[in-house]
Amino acid sequence: MALKDIQEEIIRLKKENDICLLAHCYQSPDILEVADFVGDSFALSLSASKVTNKTVIMCGVRFMAETVKILSPDKKVILANADAGCPMAEMMDKELIEQVKEQYPDYTVVAYVNTTSELKTVCDVCVTSSSALKICRSLDSDKILFIPDKNLGSYIAEQIPEKEFKLLSGGCPTHARIGMAEVKKAKEAHPDALFLVHPECVPEVVAQADYVGSTTGIMDFAKKSDAKEFIIGTENSIVSHLQLACPDKKFYPLSKDLVCHNMKLTTIVDVLNCVKGIGGEEIELDEDVRLGAKRCIDKMIELG
Known part of the structure; x- marks a missing residue:
């Protein structure tokens, strides 16, 4: 199947099977395009708690799906890829x-x-x-x-x-392994760029930032800023998302190693299998927990 055909089938099956699809910002664009909500983990959980859909699929990692279940105990919650954890x-x-x-x-x-x-x-x-x-x-x-x-x-x-x-x-x-060597290299390569960083980075890296904030905070700052160049100090998928959202601006990764491999596990075919009812893992929590x-x-x- 072509990508467009897969996406159209996901959209059709979501409606047919009363499914709400959540996608964390670190997911790939092909998944974000078919999601009902895109954002940071807790915002996604809140959004899911307000919809009437009987089933919620989380394209993210396990703790995010657990949070959805905590706030929506009566909904069926599916983690799109069962191996997607968070170290x-x-x-x-x-x-x-x-x-x-x-x-x-x-x-x-x-x-x-x-x-x-x-x-x-x-x-x-x-x-x-x-x-x-x-x-x-x-x-x-x-x-x-x-x-x-x-x-x-x-x-x-x-x-x-x-x-x-x-x-x-x-x-x-992922964030902690990036140090000052990467900051120096990126700033030398892009001297006119603002440096936007997630606070999960080490303190000496954060101290060099022009803006410190959450994933969505970084994205909002870049979109609203009058500046035209940015070094992005968080997961590299945000670079590509911002490039698509703001083609008139330039975005550079702080390091090629800023990649969350757990977030990259979920594929568009995983999502397709989930909406078909043959993929993912249902999240179940003990009521006391x-x-x-x-x-x-x-x-x-x-x-x-």
Whole structure:
């Protein structure tokens, strides 16, 4: 089948089978073109909770599909590619954080939304990269245990010096492996370009940025800016998306290695198989886990 034929069949089957299709920004353009909602992970989960479709397909990674299920327990939730995980979400578990909490009993546990549903059950509040600063500032506690991303945690801690942060050694391996050598090389090659970076990058890289923000924040900034050239310090799919959205501007990857291989697992044929009912994996959560994780997410909604 030609790509256009596959996309048309997906659109037809979505309508026929009452399906809502979610696609994270890091997905490829052929998938984004057939999605009902495109965006960051938590925004997608909120969108899914407001639609009437009986089935939701997540083109992203496992923790994102879990968040959809947490907020939409009555919907059938499918992860388009069962092997699409998130190394950051999987590097800390419930048992580890319970042990850390015993060592720091007076700390409020703030969990980046990029965590498993089970881990969220022992945390106090979730945050996204765009809401973390506001939520951490609004907490009554002056002591914060921020997990799992130490780079995002460090970025937030610098802006709230009146609070004490405890950070563990975790983070996004895709963003964290990029260092100052790549920044220097990119800036020398494109001296007139603004540098836009995700706070999951290491602090010395973030310190060089003209703008720091979430994936959608980076995209919105670039689209609205009067500047004509940009170095993009997040997953490289955003470079191609911005090139399509703003053909009058130039976008350059910070590094050819800024690639999330888990996000790249999902293909347009995976999506086709899902809408046919023969692909993906249905996400099922124990109700105690779902409610425990939802408490953490509800607190985020309340504060942020």
